[in-house]
Amino acid sequence: MKKNPPRIPQTIPTEIIEMAKSSVIERNKKRQRLVAEYAAKRHELKAKARDESLSSEERFQARLKLAELPRNSSPVRVRLRCARTGRPRGNYRKFGLSRIALRQLALKGHIPGMIKSSW
DSSP, rough: OOOOOOOOOSSSOOOOOOOOOOHHHHHHHHHHHHHHHHHHHHHHHHHHHHHSSSHHHHHHHHHHHHHHHGGGGGGOOOOOOOTTTTTOOSEETTTTHHHHHHHHHHHHHHHTTTOOOOO
């Protein structure tokens, strides 16, 4: 089971940030809702499909039912996006932020314990 990334405190000032298209962000949120909704059913059907003790016909029926589920209910279709900007690439799972947003917050001192590296 995946852990949710830690949320950014709401006290962080939100200056003008370049955002991804809101339709793309909303589409990804819809996928996350569908994944959560169908997770138990998908897990049950996958377990049946892998169960060697069941007949091949029962396993095949489980595969067919799995294929009937909505495509967007599959966890692999959810894209990891930055919680602040919606940026799809260069994200840190631990923070739920893109590398750019993480650097901005770190330089302003909003992330405890994170300092700029120097050597």
